[in-house]
Amino acid sequence: MVNSEVIWPAYIKYGDAAELVFVSDELEWKVDADLSALRYEQGDFLVDSVGNTFHLDEMEDEHVCLSMRQVKLGNAEITQMIRDHFSTLGECCVAKISPRTIEECMRILRIDKES
Numbered sequence: 001m002v003n004s005e006v007i008w009p010a011y012i013k014y015g016d017a018a019e020l021v022f023v024s025d026e027l028e029w030k031v032d033a034d035l036s037a038l039r040y041e042q043g044d045f046l047v048d049s050v051g052n053t054f055h056l057d058e059m060e061d062e063h064v065c066l067s068m069r070q071v072k073l074g075n076a077e078i079t080q081m082i083r084d085h086f087s088t089l090g091e092c093c094v095a096k097i098s099p100r101t102i103e104e105c106m107r108i109l110r111i112d113k114e115s
Contacts, residue, residue: 005068007049009106012056015043018084022109036063047073047081049106078105086112 012021012035023029023046029036040056046066047053051073054066082105083094099105 005052006046006054006066007052009110010046010048010054011106011109012040012044012046013081015041018081018088020081020085020109022106022113024110024113030063038064040064045069047078049102051075051078051102075099075102075105078102082108085109 006026008023008025008029010023010029012023014021021035023035039059042057044056045053046056053069053071053073055069056064056066058065058067079097079099082099083097086094086097097108099108
């Protein structure tokens with residue numbers, strides 16, 4: 001079940017891991033069982049296009065329920081997550097990644113997914 005407050009695109013952050021998984025839109029979330037039907041660990045969360053964060057730890061009808069957390073992330077936190085993500089992938093010069101907005105952060109993750 002998707003909370004209508006999610007502003008797509010979004011990405012999944014896996015607990016203490018640096019890996020991020022980009023999710024283009026609600027349709028992708030619903031039809032991709034690896035996203036919406038996976039059992040997530042406590043600490044995993046989804047971040048939407050305006051920095052809202054959502055829990056991924058409850059299931060309903062074999063699908064993950066997205067419920068808003070009390071934490072909203074800013075551009076600085078999201079940029080650091082993106083830098084950590086690319087560093088884990090072995091990319092160089094990650095310190096040069098400096099998006100000015102959360103929208104630009106999402107664009108970087110979209111381009112990475114499509115390449």
